[in-house]
Amino acid sequence: MQDSDKPLLEVENLRVYFPVRGPLIQRLVQREKLFVHAVDGVSFILKPGEIFGLVGESGCGKTTTGRAVLRLVESTSGIIKFEGTNIIRLKEERLRPLRTRMQIIFQDPHASLNPAMSIGRAIGHPLKIHGLAWREDDVKKQVLEAMREVGLTPEEQLYDKYPSDLSGGQKQRAAIARAMILKPRLLVADEPVAMLDMSIRAKVLELMLDLRKKYNLTYLFITHDLATAKFLCDRIAIMYLGRIVETGPAKEIYNDPKHPYTKALLQAIPIPDPRRRAPKVLPKGEVPDAVHLPMGCRFHPRCPAVLPTCGWEGRDFVDYLEERRTNLETARADENSIGPLELWKAKGLTAERQCKPEDVGRITEYVRSILDEAPVPLVKAVEGVKNVETKLVVQFRPPDPLAPKEVEGRLVECLLY
Amino acid sequence: MHALDNISLDVASGESIGIVGETGSGKSTLGKTILEILPPRTKVNGRVLFLGEELSQLDKEGIRRTRGEKIGLIFQDPMTRLNPLMTISDHFVEAIRAHQRISKQEALWRAETALTSMRVPESRIHNYPHEFSGGMRQRIMIALALVLNPSLLVADEPTTSLDVIVEAQILEILEDLKRTYKMSLLLITHNLGIVAEVCDRVAVFYAGKIVEIGSVDDIFNRPVHPYTRLLLKSIIHLETKELHSIEGVPPDLVSPPTGCRFHPRCPYAQAICRETVPPLEEFRKDQRAACLFGKDFL
Numbered sequence: 001m002q003d004s005d006k007p008l009l010e011v012e013n014l015r016v017y018f019p020v021r022g023p024l025i026q027r028l029v030q031r032e033k034l035f036v037h038a039v040d041g042v043s044f045i046l047k048p049g050e051i052f053g054l055v056g057e058s059g060c061g062k063t064t065t066g067r068a069v070l071r072l073v074e075s076t077s078g079i080i081k082f083e084g085t086n087i088i089r090l091k092e093e094r095l096r097p098l099r100t101r102m103q104i105i106f107q108d109p110h111a112s113l114n115p116a117m118s119i120g121r122a123i124g125h126p127l128k129i130h131g132l133a134w135r136e137d138d139v140k141k142q143v144l145e146a147m148r149e150v151g152l153t154p155e156e157q158l159y160d161k162y163p164s165d166l167s168g169g170q171k172q173r174a175a176i177a178r179a180m181i182l183k184p185r186l187l188v189a190d191e192p193v194a195m196l197d198m199s200i201r202a203k204v205l206e207l208m209l210d211l212r213k214k215y216n217l218t219y220l221f222i223t224h225d226l227a228t229a230k231f232l233c234d235r236i237a238i239m240y241l242g243r244i245v246e247t248g249p250a251k252e253i254y255n256d257p258k259h260p261y262t263k264a265l266l267q268a269i270p271i272p273d274p275r276r277r278a279p280k281v282l283p284k285g286e287v288p289d290a291v292h293l294p295m296g297c298r299f300h301p302r303c304p305a306v307l308p309t310c311g312w313e314g315r316d317f318v319d320y321l322e323e324r325r326t327n328l329e330t331a332r333a334d335e336n337s338i339g340p341l342e343l344w345k346a347k348g349l350t351a352e353r354q355c356k357p358e359d360v361g362r363i364t365e366y367v368r369s370i371l372d373e374a375p376v377p378l379v380k381a382v383e384g385v386k387n388v389e390t391k392l393v394v395q396f397r398p399p400d401p402l403a404p405k406e407v408e409g410r411l412v413e414c415l416l417y
Numbered sequence: 418m419h420a421l422d423n424i425s426l427d428v429a430s431g432e433s434i435g436i437v438g439e440t441g442s443g444k445s446t447l448g449k450t451i452l453e454i455l456p457p458r459t460k461v462n463g464r465v466l467f468l469g470e471e472l473s474q475l476d477k478e479g480i481r482r483t484r485g486e487k488i489g490l491i492f493q494d495p496m497t498r499l500n501p502l503m504t505i506s507d508h509f510v511e512a513i514r515a516h517q518r519i520s521k522q523e524a525l526w527r528a529e530t531a532l533t534s535m536r537v538p539e540s541r542i543h544n545y546p547h548e549f550s551g552g553m554r555q556r557i558m559i560a561l562a563l564v565l566n567p568s569l570l571v572a573d574e575p576t577t578s579l580d581v582i583v584e585a586q587i588l589e590i591l592e593d594l595k596r597t598y599k600m601s602l603l604l605i606t607h608n609l610g611i612v613a614e615v616c617d618r619v620a621v622f623y624a625g626k627i628v629e630i631g632s633v634d635d636i637f638n639r640p641v642h643p644y645t646r647l648l649l650k651s652i653i654h655l656e657t658k659e660l661h662s663i664e665g666v667p668p669d670l671v672s673p674p675t676g677c678r679f680h681p682r683c684p685y686a687q688a689i690c691r692e693t694v695p696p697l698e699e700f701r702k703d704q705r706a707a708c709l710f711g712k713d714f715l
Contacts, residue, residue: 057580167666168440197439198607199651202662224580227653231660254655268585270610272652274633277614282585286550325538328530341540 006084008186008218009046009069014039014078016061016068020291036290038064039075040242048185049216053233053250055223055265059287060239062222066188069220070102071095082186100130103179107191109171113163120159123147123178130182146177150207169200173207180211187211190222205232226265230254238262241290241298248410258412260305295348296399297415307415311399312381314346320374330370337366349396360387367394418670420446422625424463425697430568433595433602435612435633438622439648441667444605447622448573451603452490453480468568486516489562493574495554499546505532505557506542509564516565531560535590552583559590566598573605588615609652613637621645624668624678627697631704641706641714644679677709685710 020034039061046052054062067073069080071087080088082098090098106112113122124143127133133142140159147155150173163171172192179187189208193201205228211217223229229236230250237247238261246259257263264283271277283302288294294301296311301319303310321341324330343353355363364387371379371394383395404411421443428434438444449455451465453472465472467483475483484490492498499508509528510521519527529539535556537549546554555575562570572591576584592615594600604616612619613633620630621644629642640646650661665682668674674681680690687710695707700715708714 057582169666197667198609198653199439199648199663200666201653202651202660205653206660206662225653226581227655227657230655231653231657264582266655268581269655270585270588270608270614272610272613272637272649272654274613274637280585280589282589283582286552286583287580322538322540325540326533326536328533328539331533331539335540 005047007045007081008048008083009220010079010081011045011065011069012043012079012081014042014065014068014080015076016064016073017076034291037242037293038290039068040293042078042239042242042244044237044244044247046186046218046220048218049212050235051212051219051221051233053221053223053229053236054239055226055229055236056239057224057265057287059241059290061242061290062224062239063190065239066104066190066220066222070099070104070188072104096130100126100132100182101184102186102188103182103184104188104190105172105175105179105192107194109168109175109195110163112175113171115163117162118159119147119152119161119163119166119174120144122163123174123181126178126182132182142181143177146181147174149180149211150174150177151203152177167200168196169203172196172204176204176207176211183215184217186218186220188220188222191224192221193228194223194225201228208232226254226269238265241287241293243298243413244404244411245299245414246410246412247404252408252410256408258407258410258417259299259414260303260416261299264302264304297402297413305416306375306377308377308380308397309400310377310415311402312378312396313349314351314394314396316378317351317382317394317396318344318346320378321370324370334370338363349398351394353392355387355390355392357390360390360392364392367392419673420625420670421450422673424627426620426627426630428569428601428603430601431595431599432618433591433604433616435616435619436603436605436622437607437609437612437619437648439607439667441624441670442622443625443670444607444622445573446625448490448571448603448605451571452484452488454484482516485512485567486565487567488569488571489565489567490571491555491558491562491573491575493577495551495558496546498558499554501546504543504545508557508561509542512561513564527564528560531564532557535560551579552586555579555583555587556590559587559594563594563598563600567600569601569603570594571603571605574607575604576611577606577608584611591615609637609649610654621648624673625670626678626707628679628708629704629706630697631701631706635701635704639701639704639715641700641704641711642679642708643683643685643714645706646714647684677707685713 016039017035017037020036042065054065056062064073068075075088079086082102087095120143123146124139127139133139144155152158152173193204221233233250236250236253237244240261246262257266267280281304283304285302294311295313300306300310301316324334344351364385368385381396383397385394400415402413404413405417407417436444436447450461506525506528510524513524513527533539537553537556576587595602616633619633619636620627623644629645640649647663651663663682668678676691676693677695680686690709693709695709697705697707699705700711
């Protein structure tokens, strides 16, 4: 294998869990410890000179993945190989030299520059931190060169300016110059143009492309904006709730998305052409919280193409009951027949509640009748509605196992394939 | 600072108009002017007529009655507009009873109808704002803005803090409302894609002025003003093959450029553009643009 073919970055089965810190009393009472599963088994490879996009909605774990790769947050488990070295538990003194070759730019250029530090000093700061230059004139020379490189000109005049004197686009250029001054090989770009006005976004993206051409720079481009990712990236990974659901060459994913979530995302983007208005098939609801993850495929409660084997569970039944409360007619009928939603408890594959002995039969019948009106995949996933004395249980079948599969040159995690 | 300069605009009943522009173009100030919620000591000249009545002539009570009841409003971040110490039902009861003398029970009943029409479960009416997701909160805000059946809804970046899928869900709701209630909509946004999907007409703002106004079809397919043309080109969408940007940055409104405010960034600018303020002229039926050389771009 030639050196240029060797992956620059290999991420394998990366997990980042954050403990949920509730009030002390709650922590003492609670038996199980709760975690936010921000990144939950993510694997990908970056080849040198490649732009790899991590795309997803807020809370999908894309930013945490980017930070974990640079060890800005500690990972729970997994492998992060940078230039062949697993850095996941590397000691700070051994990590630091590698850090010059992996840098990051953030979304908000207004927040990522110290308002009390002049632009020139900010850009030169990393040189001093890493002990690469000490003499002021040497630092300044390199800073001015980096400023020219990113188009932050006239550089002599801007050198002594402060962030508040610069426009958003100029600040983002300064942030890029500060990252580039160390001549990194990997640049993690976390939503670098999201805060910029439309008319100046292109300039910053062009700069990123120029830098890649010139230095064979590798990007991990993190974004929620599929259109920008499509334009910029060679390959992309679509993330949902801590998992990558689809990875492959950008063009193919856009021309023929496989995962229902990818399809939904693509369809949701507004098209700037009034002649192409068309009704959309949108997933229902919103991204659930990453503490109590859905069973099976995490997208199943919202998926327009869901199957009975995708991971239906007790919670989905309670959600169905709640959904019925968004219609005044069914809401009144349910309230009168089975009372408030709070009586139900969802536990894994079951949803259950207590009934008065004289009501058990009637409520069981009512639950069966409203189940008939539920979406077909959910109904088919129900093993049975039964009562044990005064307890009523809606029992679901366990889901089919789910793993990424190769589908036409890409990896897709979906039971449809 | 002149946030808005000589703006004339009309919205027909049942029509939805998009107000687009970049940061500092004055688009949000327009919304605030209509609702008379500008900061104190702001100087406003001109008139805002609503159903033939001049809003600036109304007394405090008259304004209060119009705002909320006849003109609804929704903002970018619902969390900052909902009181964290009040349940959703409190919000509704307060809003409804501030305008109409009805019993609390009747107000609650109306709130339930409004919430379920936005697909918020009525069973959650006694929850607090923080117990809802972002999209659900925005739907509650819309329900709250609509519970009194306003004839105009002012929506300032209503989906900007939301994810694409939830954004698309909210836009569908807005379109439904337009169809069902024949309500007028003034949608303020920086996202041209949203305007193309929801609005009938669009006004493009630049540095506190309208540079072009017309039907969405004309503006998106036959734009006249160079700024509109370049702005449309700079949008990155799924079919983008080449990147385009506009040179320079939007001007400082404390000392805006003379003549046409876009001239320092305009690739077609002539000497005269520096001196003469271009009037908003009709170039096609119902399509007006403020460019001295507009006919060259037809």
